Amino acid sequence: MPLLINRQLVDQDPWLRVEDEQALPADGALLLPLARYLDQKDQLAGRQLGVLINGDDDINSVIAEIDKLQLVAIEIPAFTDGRGFSFARLLRRAGFNGQVRAIGDVSRDRLEFMERCGFDAYDIPDDRFKPEIIEAFDEISVDYQGAADDPRPLFRR
Amino acid sequence: MYQYTEVDQKLVDERVAQYRDQTRRFLAGELPDEEFRALRLMNGLYIQRLAPMLRVAIPYGLMSSRQLRKLAHIARTYDKGYGHFTTRTNIQYNWPTLESVPDILAELAEVQMHAIQTSGNCIRNTTTDPYAGVNANELEDPRPYCEIIRQWSTLNPEFAYLPRKFKIAVTGGPDDRAASQVHDIGLHLVKNDAGEIGFEVLVGGGLGRTPVIGKQISPFVAKHDLLTYLEAILRVYNLHGRRDNKYKARIKILVGALGVDKFREMVEQEWAQIRDSELKLTDAEIERIKGHFTPFDYDAGAVDNDLDAKLAADEDFRTWYERNTVNHKVAGYRIVVVSLKPYLKPAGDISDGQMDLVADLADRYSGGEIRATHDQNLVLADVKQGDLYALWQVLADNNLARPNIGTLTDMIVCPGFDYCSLANARTLNIADQINEKFEQVDYLHDIGNIRVNMSGCINACGHHHVGHIGILGVDKKGEDWYQLTLGGSSEADASLGKVLGKAVPADEVANTLEKLLLTYIELRDSEQESFLETVRRVGLDPFKESVYAPAH
Numbered sequence: 001m002p003l004l005i006n007r008q009l010v011d012q013d014p015w016l017r018v019e020d021e022q023a024l025p026a027d028g029a030l031l032l033p034l035a036r037y038l039d040q041k042d043q044l045a046g047r048q049l050g051v052l053i054n055g056d057d058d059i060n061s062v063i064a065e066i067d068k069l070q071l072v073a074i075e076i077p078a079f080t081d082g083r084g085f086s087f088a089r090l091l092r093r094a095g096f097n098g099q100v101r102a103i104g105d106v107s108r109d110r111l112e113f114m115e116r117c118g119f120d121a122y123d124i125p126d127d128r129f130k131p132e133i134i135e136a137f138d139e140i141s142v143d144y145q146g147a148a149d150d151p152r153p154l155f156r157r
Numbered sequence: 158m159y160q161y162t163e164v165d166q167k168l169v170d171e172r173v174a175q176y177r178d179q180t181r182r183f184l185a186g187e188l189p190d191e192e193f194r195a196l197r198l199m200n201g202l203y204i205q206r207l208a209p210m211l212r213v214a215i216p217y218g219l220m221s222s223r224q225l226r227k228l229a230h231i232a233r234t235y236d237k238g239y240g241h242f243t244t245r246t247n248i249q250y251n252w253p254t255l256e257s258v259p260d261i262l263a264e265l266a267e268v269q270m271h272a273i274q275t276s277g278n279c280i281r282n283t284t285t286d287p288y289a290g291v292n293a294n295e296l297e298d299p300r301p302y303c304e305i306i307r308q309w310s311t312l313n314p315e316f317a318y319l320p321r322k323f324k325i326a327v328t329g330g331p332d333d334r335a336a337s338q339v340h341d342i343g344l345h346l347v348k349n350d351a352g353e354i355g356f357e358v359l360v361g362g363g364l365g366r367t368p369v370i371g372k373q374i375s376p377f378v379a380k381h382d383l384l385t386y387l388e389a390i391l392r393v394y395n396l397h398g399r400r401d402n403k404y405k406a407r408i409k410i411l412v413g414a415l416g417v418d419k420f421r422e423m424v425e426q427e428w429a430q431i432r433d434s435e436l437k438l439t440d441a442e443i444e445r446i447k448g449h450f451t452p453f454d455y456d457a458g459a460v461d462n463d464l465d466a467k468l469a470a471d472e473d474f475r476t477w478y479e480r481n482t483v484n485h486k487v488a489g490y491r492i493v494v495v496s497l498k499p500y501l502k503p504a505g506d507i508s509d510g511q512m513d514l515v516a517d518l519a520d521r522y523s524g525g526e527i528r529a530t531h532d533q534n535l536v537l538a539d540v541k542q543g544d545l546y547a548l549w550q551v552l553a554d555n556n557l558a559r560p561n562i563g564t565l566t567d568m569i570v571c572p573g574f575d576y577c578s579l580a581n582a583r584t585l586n587i588a589d590q591i592n593e594k595f596e597q598v599d600y601l602h603d604i605g606n607i608r609v610n611m612s613g614c615i616n617a618c619g620h621h622h623v624g625h626i627g628i629l630g631v632d633k634k635g636e637d638w639y640q641l642t643l644g645g646s647s648e649a650d651a652s653l654g655k656v657l658g659k660a661v662p663a664d665e666v667a668n669t670l671e672k673l674l675l676t677y678i679e680l681r682d683s684e685q686e687s688f689l690e691t692v693r694r695v696g697l698d699p700f701k702e703s704v705y706a707p708a709h
């Protein structure tokens with residue numbers, strides 16, 4: 001699955017996604033479901049950790065952990081589900097500097113809004129990926145609202 | 158009125174290019190139907206029963222003559238020569254082709270217009286009082302705040318995929334001509350004890366399947382806090398609104414489920430985080446936007462005119478004057494309502510020629526500006542009394558001066574089955590039936606103000622719940638039947654109508670209305686008591702009896 005990070009296509013994804021039932025690999029960066037992370041975080045101290053959340057999770061329980069996390073992956077179950085946009089904003093507002101990755105139903109026409117909300121990485125399904133997708137980030141070059149990179153709305157710039 | 162900056166212009170231009178590419182990718186098969194659907198809706202394009210329907214935004218109902226001429230041109234060039242004004246003060250075209258929409262949007266961008274967020278699950282066009290800035294009763298002109306909301310909500314990256322559509326209305330004072338209490342958010346300009354201007358905020362009003370009157374979430378939000386407060390509400394809604402059932406996804410359901418106190422607590426908690434953020438409005442910004450809405454240069458000499466002589470000499474003119482014009486805050490001026498409810502034509506429809514004509518009249522008599530109203534009429538807001546007679550003659554010659562504003566035939570009517578793919582029943586034929594029935598009756602003017610609203614299905618685009626008389630089309634085994642409600646209002650005394658009884662067949666709607674009106678005339682305690690007041694005083698029973706009692 002093509003992965004974009006900071007608008008670049010990367011071929012290596014260091015993150016190992018581990019499901020609830022799966023055994024933990026001995027090393028490498030771990031991407032865990034939120035509940036499992038909360039359960040096992042003490043044993044895992046010192047490792048590179050990321051959590052996988054979806055719209056039903058409580059974002060505040062993730063925000064409480066941000067100094068221990070390097071990645072928050074937000075699952076978008078359907079492209080019409082806009083909760084992830086608010087999640088990304090809240091994570092950045094709380095000062096999270098790690099990667100915020102969109103996974104699931106992620107495709108071209110939402111990338112620009114996602115980036116403005118604070119996402120910087122995107123797992124894009126193969127059938128929805130084309131190299132031109134990168135152009136989506138620059139389709140609208142002006143905006144009124146503050147965004148992840150500059151919190152000032154237009155009237156304060 | 159507001160004039161675009163370079164940024165505003167660039168945004169709509171780039172949006173046109175973006176949508177052009179989305180249309181191209183869709184036609185090339187690169188964009189799945191379902192995804193293109195969401196994208197085209199956010200550009201106002203529906204696929205209707207007969208053809209696509211394009212809804213163009215008229216922010217808070219205000220247009221320049223140049224813009225209205227462009228709308229006429231679009232009707233002529235891309236449609237069948239007419240457009241339809243909606244209760245959200247937008248205009249709809251019923252016959253454009255999907256392929257031509259990018260070109261239409263490019264034409265709109267030439268005159269600082271667009272179709273952004275006129276549909277879809279996002280923040281829609283903010284509406285306000287069509288008499289904003291010219292009625293003596295308001296605290297302040299609400300339109301600068303509408304423009305501030307327009308900018309904040311336009312292509313807001315966080316709130317483009319809400320659980321459901323989201324509508325905001327703003328009023329400038331105690332009168333409510335914007336149906337603000339049946340909006341997701343209603344904002345009322347108010348003054349606090351310290352004399353500062355701010356907003357009373359209502360949340361969770363709405364019509365549709367579950368009609369609700371909005372509840373107060375804050376008695377006073379200072380004007381500088383407007384956007385932070387709205388953002389807090391929208392964020393709580395975006396995170397917690399239901400997404401599993403589209404009929405339960407509006408904010409009214411969330412507020413109802415949590416209770417307004419709990420909902421308020423969540424909003425206040427979020428607001429505390431952002432209240433003093435960069436989003437807080439500055440004096441400079443409020444003043445900059447207000448600078449676009451400075452009052453006209455009124456002519457003090459306008460009070461000297463021959464209006465009284467004209468009114469005395471011409472009875473038709475006087476009838477029109479009394480019905481279709483409204484007090485202006487400046488002496489010597491009048492607000493004129495251009496009726497889009499002519500005899501036997503769909504409510505809110507207007508031809509390209511009529512649009513050009515109204516644009517010319519606006520240039521000549523009303524500062525070159527036109528407003529669209531929630532009741533689907535147009536307004537020329539700044540007409541000198543001395544010009545009224547000449548203006549009326551031109552309007553009358555062009556079927557735009559039916560003296561029916563606020564009367565029975567000034568109905569709000571959704572397009573119904575003839576155009577809308579969601580409809581259960583036709584509405585336009587029923588509106589015609591009512592017009593035919595009452596065109597000649599002499600007691601019509603006796604009835605005074607009455608609001609009749611009609612919808613073709615429970616989605617309630619015709620706002621039937623808040624009509625003094627509401628008419629809802631229902632489908633009974635393939636036949637159109639109509640359910641009536643009495644006692645609704647969308648004004649400051651907002652209330653939801655109550656169901657009169659079982660539905661009536663299509664050919665009985667006008668007769669039923671007649672029975673209701675005769676009952677009212679019989680029961681009212683004086684000629685001053687309106688239909689709505691009588692219904693509220695005596696209740697539904699006498700009306701039920703008049704309609705359902707077996708004939709003797």
Ligand code: SF4
Pocket residue numbers: 571572573574577578579580581612613614615616617618619
């Ligand atoms: S009320 Fe129903 S029939 Fe009328 S326009 Fe809305 S969806 Fe269509």
